[in-house]
Amino acid sequence: MSDRRPEFEHRVRESGTGTASPAGTSALLDAAVVTADESFDHTEFDDEGVSTAPPVGSSWRLVGRRFVRHKIAVASLIILLVVGGLAAFASVVSPYDFNPPLTSDVLDDARQPPSWEHPFGTDKLGRDQLTRVLHALQKSLLIGLGVAVVSVVIGVLIGSMAGFYGGLTDSALMRFTDLVLVVPELAVLLIVAKNPDPSFFGLFEFPPATEVPGMILILAALGWMAIARIVRGEFLSLREKEYVEAARAAGASGPRIIWRHLLPNTVGPIVVFATLEVGAAILAEATLSFLGAGIQLPEVSLGNLISDAESTVGTDLAYLIIFPGLTLFLIVLCVNFVGDGLRDALDPKATS
Amino acid sequence: MTKYIGRRIAASIPVLILASMLVFLLVREFGADPARVRCQQSRDVQCRERARQELGLDASLPEQYFTFMGDFVQGDWGQSQRTDRSVAESIREDLWATSQLAFWAVLFSGGIALAVGVYSASRPYSRGDYLFTGLAFAGIAMPTFWFGLLTIQYLTFELQQLVGSAEPIFYSIPNPVGSGVVDYFRELALPVLVLSVQLVAGWSRYQRSSMLEELNSDYIRTARAKGLPRRRVVWKHGLRNSMSALVTVVALDVGALFGGLIITERIFSRPGMGSLLLSAVNNGDTQIVLPWMLVVGVFIILFNLIADVAYGVLDPRVRLQ
Numbered sequence: 181m182s183d184r185r186p187e188f189e190h191r192v193r194e195s196g197t198g199t200a201s202p203a204g205t206s207a208l209l210d211a212a213v214v215t216a217d218e219s220f221d222h223t224e225f226d227d228e229g230v231s232t233a234p235p236v237g238s239s240w241r242l243v244g245r246r247f248v249r250h251k252i253a254v255a256s257l258i259i260l261l262v263v264g265g266l267a268a269f270a271s272v273v274s275p276y277d278f279n280p281p282l283t284s285d286v287l288d289d290a291r292q293p294p295s296w297e298h299p300f301g302t303d304k305l306g307r308d309q310l311t312r313v314l315h316a317l318q319k320s321l322l323i324g325l326g327v328a329v330v331s332v333v334i335g336v337l338i339g340s341m342a343g344f345y346g347g348l349t350d351s352a353l354m355r356f357t358d359l360v361l362v363v364p365e366l367a368v369l370l371i372v373a374k375n376p377d378p379s380f381f382g383l384f385e386f387p388p389a390t391e392v393p394g395m396i397l398i399l400a401a402l403g404w405m406a407i408a409r410i411v412r413g414e415f416l417s418l419r420e421k422e423y424v425e426a427a428r429a430a431g432a433s434g435p436r437i438i439w440r441h442l443l444p445n446t447v448g449p450i451v452v453f454a455t456l457e458v459g460a461a462i463l464a465e466a467t468l469s470f471l472g473a474g475i476q477l478p479e480v481s482l483g484n485l486i487s488d489a490e491s492t493v494g495t496d497l498a499y500l501i502i503f504p505g506l507t508l509f510l511i512v513l514c515v516n517f518v519g520d521g522l523r524d525a526l527d528p529k530a531t532s
Numbered sequence: 533m534t535k536y537i538g539r540r541i542a543a544s545i546p547v548l549i550l551a552s553m554l555v556f557l558l559v560r561e562f563g564a565d566p567a568r569v570r571c572q573q574s575r576d577v578q579c580r581e582r583a584r585q586e587l588g589l590d591a592s593l594p595e596q597y598f599t600f601m602g603d604f605v606q607g608d609w610g611q612s613q614r615t616d617r618s619v620a621e622s623i624r625e626d627l628w629a630t631s632q633l634a635f636w637a638v639l640f641s642g643g644i645a646l647a648v649g650v651y652s653a654s655r656p657y658s659r660g661d662y663l664f665t666g667l668a669f670a671g672i673a674m675p676t677f678w679f680g681l682l683t684i685q686y687l688t689f690e691l692q693q694l695v696g697s698a699e700p701i702f703y704s705i706p707n708p709v710g711s712g713v714v715d716y717f718r719e720l721a722l723p724v725l726v727l728s729v730q731l732v733a734g735w736s737r738y739q740r741s742s743m744l745e746e747l748n749s750d751y752i753r754t755a756r757a758k759g760l761p762r763r764r765v766v767w768k769h770g771l772r773n774s775m776s777a778l779v780t781v782v783a784l785d786v787g788a789l790f791g792g793l794i795i796t797e798r799i800f801s802r803p804g805m806g807s808l809l810l811s812a813v814n815n816g817d818t819q820i821v822l823p824w825m826l827v828v829g830v831f832i833i834l835f836n837l838i839a840d841v842a843y844g845v846l847d848p849r850v851r852l853q
Contacts, residue, residue, distance in 0.1 A: 355550075358547075359547070359550055359551055359554055360554070362547070362551050362829065362832050362833060362836070363551070363554065363555065363558070363829070364788065364791035364792065364825070364828050364829070364832065366791075366792060366794055366795075367791050367794065367809055367824075367825065367828065368558055368825075370794070370809065370810070370813050371558070371559060371562070371563045371564075371813060371821060371825075372558070372562045372563065374563075374564055374813045374814070375562060375563055375564045375565075376564065377565075378562060381561060459673065463673075463675055466675055466677075467675065467676070467677060467795065470677045470795075471677075471794070471795070471798065471810065472814065473813070483677075486677065486678060486681070490681065493681050493684050493685050493689070494684065494685060494688070494689035498685050501678070501681055501682075501685070502682070502685075504678075505675060505678030505679075505681070505682070508675050508678065509670075509673055509674060509675060509678065512673040512675075513669060513670065513673035516669060516672060516673055517669065520669075
C-alpha cells in the first residue's frame with residue numbers, strides 16, 4: 181500500500197475522497213490486484229500531475245461520473261431500485277394477500293404453475309408466490325441495510341480507536357478482531373439464533389432472531405470485522421498526515437480529529453465494504469431462515485419460503501423453490517455489482 | 533526454518549486459549565440455557581434449579597470454564613443429552629465423514645481454480661477472462677442451499693427421467709446399498725459440486741490476481757527477453773511463484789470447512805460435523821455444542837498455522853520478518 185501512496189497523495193488532497201485499496205478480507209476484493217496504474221484516470225490531471233478537476237465539494241460528482249461508466253453496476257442499481265420499490269409497496273402493487281384467509285376461493289387456486297395471473301405460481305394453499313416473495317424481500321432488504329449500518333457503527337468505532345490511538349489499544353482491539361474472525365460463523369449464528377430468550381450477560385434482553393431487529397443484531401455482531409480492519413489501516417496512514425498534525429497543534433481533541441478529519445477521508449472504503457455487507461447479510465439471513473433458525477412462518481422470508489417448499493424438489497411444483505431462490509440470487513448479485521462499481525468509482529487504482 | 537515454525541506454533545497457543553474462552557462465553561451466555569432445555573416438558577418448578585445444579589451451571593462462569601476445559605483436555609466430553617451417546621465418539625465419526633467430503637471438494641475446486649486463475653491471468657481482459665469474472669461474481673452471490681436443491685432437481689430427478697434409468701445417476705442422499713468405488717462417487721458428486729461453486733469463485737480470483745502480479749514483475753520480463761517461450765515462462769516461473777498465495781488461502785479455507793459444511797450436509801442428508809451441530813441445536817442437545825465448537829476451533833487455528841508455515845516454506849522472504 182505504501183508504495184502507491186506518493187502518486188496518490190495529491191488526489192487525496194484535491195478531491196477529499198481519496199481512498200487506498202481496501203486491504204480487506206473479502207475474497208473477491210482481496211483479489212483486486214494492484215497492477216501498476218491500469219485504470220488510473222489520467223483525464224482529470226494535466227501533464228504535471230496537477231488536478232484539473234474542480235476542487236473539493238464536487239468530488240462526489242466525480243465519483244458519480246466514474247460510477248456511471250460501470251454499466252453493469254448502473255443496471256444493477258436500477259434493478260435494485262425497481263425491485264426494492266415493488267417490495268416496499270408490495271401490499272399496494274400486488275392484488276393478492278401474502279397470507280390470505282384460506283377460503284375456498286383461495287384454495288381453488290392451489291398448485292397453479294406460473295402464468296400471467298400468478299407469475300411465480302401458487303403454493304399448496306393457493307397463495308400467490310410472487311406476492312410472498314415480495315413480502316419476503318421487504319425483510320431481506322431491511323435486514324441487509326440494517327446489518328450494514330450496525331456493522332459500520334461497530335467497525336468504525338473499533339477500527340478508528342485502534343488506528344488512531346495505536347499502541348496497546350490497537351493490539352488489544354485487533355487481537356480481539358482476529359479472534360472473532362476465527363470463530364465458525366454459521367455455527368455461532370445458529371446457536372445464538374436458536375436461543376429463545378437471548379440476553380446480554382443478564383443485563384438486558386435483546387429481541388430473538390425470529391424477528392427483524394434481533395436478526396440484524398446477531399448478523400451485525402459477526403459482520404463488523406472487515407470494516408474495522410479497513411478503517412484501522414486507513415487511519416494508521418492518515419494520522420501521519422500534515423493536516424492531522426495541524427489540527428493537533430490547533431488543540432483539537434482526539435475524537436474531534438477522528439470525526440472531522442480522518443473519517444471523512446475514509447468514507448470510500450467504508451461505503452464499499454458496507455455495500456458488500458448488505459449482500460452477505462441478505463444471504464446469511466436467508467440461510468438461517470432456511471435452517472429454521474430465523475424468521476418463522478407465517479412471517480415470510482426468502483429462506484423459509486424455500487425450506488417450506490423443499491418437499492417439492494423432484495416434482496412439478498419445483499417452481500416454488502426456483503423463483504424465491506432466483507430472486508435471492510439476483511438481488512445479492514446486483515448488490516455485489518453495485519459494490520464493485522462503487523469500488524471502481526471511489527478507488528480508481530484498484531482494478532479487479 | 534525450524535525456528536520459524538517454532539515461533540508460529542508458540543504464537544498460536546495463546547490464540548487457542550483465548551478462542552476457547554470466547555467460544556465458551558458465546559455458547560454459555562448467548563446460547564440456549566441447557567437447564568431450560570432439559571426442563572421443557574416438566575411442570576416441576578424445582579426442575580430448572582435441580583438441572584442447573586446437576587449440570588454445574590450454578591458455579592461462576594470462570595469456574596465452569598475451568599471445570600469444562602479440565603474434562604475436555606482429559607478426553608471426557610460428556611454424553612449427548614438426548615441419546616446418551618458419547619460426544620467424543622460422535623465427533624470422531626462425524627469428523628471422518630466430513631473430512632472425506634472436504635477432501636474431494638478441495639481437490640476438485642483447487643484444480644479448477646488453479647486452471648481458471650492461470651488462464652485468466654495469462655489473458656487478462658480477454659473475453660474468457662470476463663466470462664470467468666462474471667462466473668465468480670455469480671458463484672459468490674449463489675445461495676448454497678438453493679443451488680443444492682437445484683442440483684437435486686435437475687441432476688438427480690430430471691436427469692434420471694431424461695436417461696430413463698431405474699436409479700438416479702447422482703444420488704441426492706447417501707446410498708445405503710451400494711458400496712463400490714462408483715457408488716462412492718455417485719453420492720459424493722453433487723455435494724462436491726455444490727461446495728466447489730463458492731470455493732472456485734473465491735480461489736480462482738485469488739490465483740488470477742497473484743499470477744497477474746507475478747507476470748508483471750521484472751524477472752518474468754527478463755526471462756521473456758532472454759528468449760524463453762511464453763508458455764514456459766507462464767507455467768514454470770509465473771505459476772510456481774504465484775502458488776504460495778493460493779496455497780495459503782486454501783489452507784485457511786480448509787480449516788473453516790470442518791465446521792462449515794452445515795448446509796451441504798443438511799441438503800444431501802449426509803452425516804458429518806455440520807449435521808451433528810444442526811441436530812444438536814435443533815434438539816437442544818447442548819452437551820454436544822461446546823466440544824463441537826472447540827474441536828472446530830482447533831481445526832481452524834491448526835490450518836491457520838499450516839497456512840503460515842506453508843507461506844514461509846514457499847516464500848522465503850516471509851521467514852525473515
